[in-house]
Amino acid sequence: MxxxxxxxxxxxxxxxxxxxxxxxxxxxxxxxxxxxxxxxxxxxxxxxxxxxxxxxxxxxxxxxxxxxxxxxxxxxxxxxxxxxxxxxxxxxxxxxxxxxxxxxxxxxxxxxxxxxxxxxxxxxxxxxxxxxxxxxxxxxxxxxxxxxxxxxxxxxxxxxxxxxxxxxxxxxxxxxxxxxxxxxxxxxxxxxxxxxxxxxxxxxxxxxxxxxxxxxxxxxxxxxxxxxxxxxxxxxxxxxxxxxxxxxxxxxxxxxxxxxxxxxxxxxxxxxxxxxxxGDVFLNHFSPTGFYSSAVNNAFIRELRERNERQVAYTTEPVGEHVAEYGVGPRRRSVYLTPPDLARAHEWEREGFTEALRTPDNTLIFVAPEKAREITADQIACMGCLSQCRFSNWSEHEPDYSTGKKADPRSFCIQKTLQAIAHDRDDPNSVENNLMFSGHNGFRFxxxxxxxxxxxxxxxxxxxxxxxxx
CATH class of the missing domain: 3.20.20.70 (Aldolase class I)
Known part of the structure; x- marks a missing residue:
């Protein structure tokens, strides 16, 4: 003792x-x-x-x-x-x-x-x-x-x-x-x-x-x-x-x-x-704060990992190996991928990930239409819970309350998911479908x-x- x-x-x-x-x-x-x-x-x-x-x-x-x-x-x-x-x-x-x-x-x-x-x-x-x-x-x-x-x-x-x-x-x-x-x-x-x-x-x-x-x-x-x-x-x-x-x-x-x-x-x-x-607790870099965080590797985290893996770099003009033209968004505005990345993009589309979303780092991520709608809705519904949020591009600082960067669809609305897991007590799937923070010794229970x-x-x-x- x-x-x-x-x-x-x-x-x-x-x-x-x-x-x-x-x-x-x-x-x-x-x-x-x-x-x-x-x-x-x-x-x-x-x-x-x-x-x-x-x-x-x-x-x-x-x-x-x-x-x-x-x-x-x-x-x-x-x-x-x-x-x-x-x-x-x-x-x-x-x-x-x-x-x-x-x-x-x-x-x-x-x-x-x-x-x-x-x-x-x-x-x-x-x-x-x-x-x-x-x-x-x-x-x-x-x-x-x-x-x-x-x-x-x-x-x-x-x-x-x-x-x-x-x-x-x-x-x-x-x-x-x-x-x-x-x-x-x-x-x-x-x-x-x-x-x-x-x-x-x-x-x-x-x-x-x-x-x-x-x-x-x-x-x-x-x-x-x-x-x-x-x-x-x-x-x-x-x-x-x-x-x-x-x-x-x-x-x-x-x-x-x-x-x-x-x-x-x-x-x-x-x-x-x-x-x-x-090993069930995963140190990840998905948080809209920009910090690393430790969370249980549930369905919520796995979707973020997969979303970030379906990612390719693009240019707005043909440059170097980026010569393969690809149309993004409802108006199919042209960007340029490498030929191997274009092949990957088409494969993701065949799997149902048909929406290409731009990130602040000149990359595209590919998600299903319902996920794209969810991401957009969450960004619009932002209530400014962080001093700066890379997911929604909110900033608490005047004059425009913006980080000055594009909203980043590789992240998530942290306020939404933490409120949900804390209060959706009657939903048994809440612990799978929301961010679940834990220390790395959680397995010892x-x-x-x-x-x-x-x-x-x-x-x-x-x-x-x-x-x-x-």
Whole structure:
């Protein structure tokens, strides 16, 4: 058994066990409140969080705006209202134990407006803000305004160095901890840099040692580092605990809290988690954010992979080997392919993939007519959920709210699919036909004896199990 001692985080003593924030509507007030009540740090997602009606049912988001900009404003209002609701529920359930954190993604649209609105509407109920998916320089300013602690999520010492020198050094007293999120093992969006190979995972230990050395150079030797990604049994991390080279360490659990009785995900989703095999979680580059992300390799991901494989480069004039004329769109406008690619295009057409869609990289992808209609409809219905979206070419920045690039049909509407898998509880196929984020250890549900015979614990039982080291 690995001994687990309390750690000082956010100004109090807590168990070094942190619930990872998962949007949309997956980490909520109920899960985070119970996690905090068990003595750890509960985290609810403030990314388009659900509000609930008087009966306790989630209030589904219905957009009435005629333009993207109008729908974006509705989305921000929904997110603030939902975040306040979840904060209140978490605070009530925690009963003064542990800590309650709100998680946001810096690359979500209106991130600063949303978290500011939530903190204003839930004053005194939230103890910390965790934030990743981008470089959240303004995070420390927001924390200082409301007197809460902040926890940036980084995947390297270099990233934290930039954040510290530009902004965080001005609010050092409120830096509650630094989350090291392993870019090869964590679920959801990952912080792989251009110089890192997605197919070659690196040992997290030297990367975290480098982060600790940097923190000590800034006088932050006692600031906790929270290890996120790949954590399952603490016995497997015993060399990290009470290790003077690493200093204060806590551990974040993102995937495991999904399989609890308090978790709001559907029964079909929970059953799917219990059947995952090693390799079923796929590190992919399809997200409209432009980040890599880790998701279950279900029918949704397979369709994206196949869609991207049916792709050829084109030119608008005959150039080099691109001499084979091909007509694109209803007006059959001419582009030029290589002869081998023209043969491939005709083969895809014979298979039913008759619609050629242009990408921003001067390539064509081939899809069936119904998929083409779905892609176009989703792009038109965009509600501006990201700061920049490569799928719809939305940008939250004025004057034209556009990335300035063509919309990219190789990606997808992330808001649509995450809302669907979170709320289509009565559709057993929802877990196959939507984006299903997971950490790479998700396959261990099927092999861990704790979950034998389909056992699903309460949050309290899960935390108690983790404290045994196993």
């Amino acid at each position: 690995t001994a687990i001692n309390a750690i000082r985080m956010g100004g109090v003593e807590v168990l070094p066990l942190v619930e990872g924030g998962k949007g949309i509507s997956v980490s909520n007030g109920k899960t985070s409140g119970h996690w905090a009540a068990s003595g750890g740090v509960g985290t609810f997602s403030a990314v388009n969080a659900d509000a609930h009606d008087a009966s306790g049912a989630p209030i589904l988001e219905v957009y009435r705006g005629r333009t993207r900009r109008e729908r974006h404003e509705e989305l921000v209002d929904f997110a603030i209202r939902g975040g306040i609701h979840q904060a209140r529920e978490a605070h009530e359930l925690a009963g003064g134990a542990g800590r309650i954190h709100a998680n946001i993604l810096w690359e979500m649209a209106g991130a600063e407006r949303v978290i500011t609105g939530v903190l204003e509407g839930a004053r005194g109920l939230i103890n910390g803000i965790t934030c990743g998916a981008g470089m959240p320089y303004r995070l420390s300013d927001i924390a200082a305004r409301f007197g809460v602690y902040y926890y940036p999520i980084v995947s390297s010492a270099r990233a934290f160095n930039a954040l510290w020198r530009r902004a965080y050094s001005k609010a050092a007293e409120l830096l509650g901890g630094v989350v090291y999120e392993d870019p090869w093992r964590a679920g959801g969006h990952n912080g792989l840099s251009n110089s890192e190979d997605p197919t070659r995972p690196e040992d997290p230990y030297p990367r975290v040692v480098a982060l600790r050395k940097l923190l000590r150079s800034f006088g932050l030797g006692e600031t906790p580092i929270i290890m996120a990604g790949g954590v399952w049994w603490l016995d497997e991390w015993r060399d990290w605990i009470d290790n003077p080279e690493l200093g204060p360490i806590a551990f974040q659990f993102g995937t495991r809290p999904m399989l609890t009785r308090e978790s709001p995900i559907s029964d079909a989703w929970k059953k799917k988690l219990l059947t995952l095999a090693e 099927a092999t861990d004896p704790f979950y034998s015979n389909g056992f699903i614990p309460t949050v309290k039982e899960l935390v108690a199990r983790i404290l045994t080291g196993r």
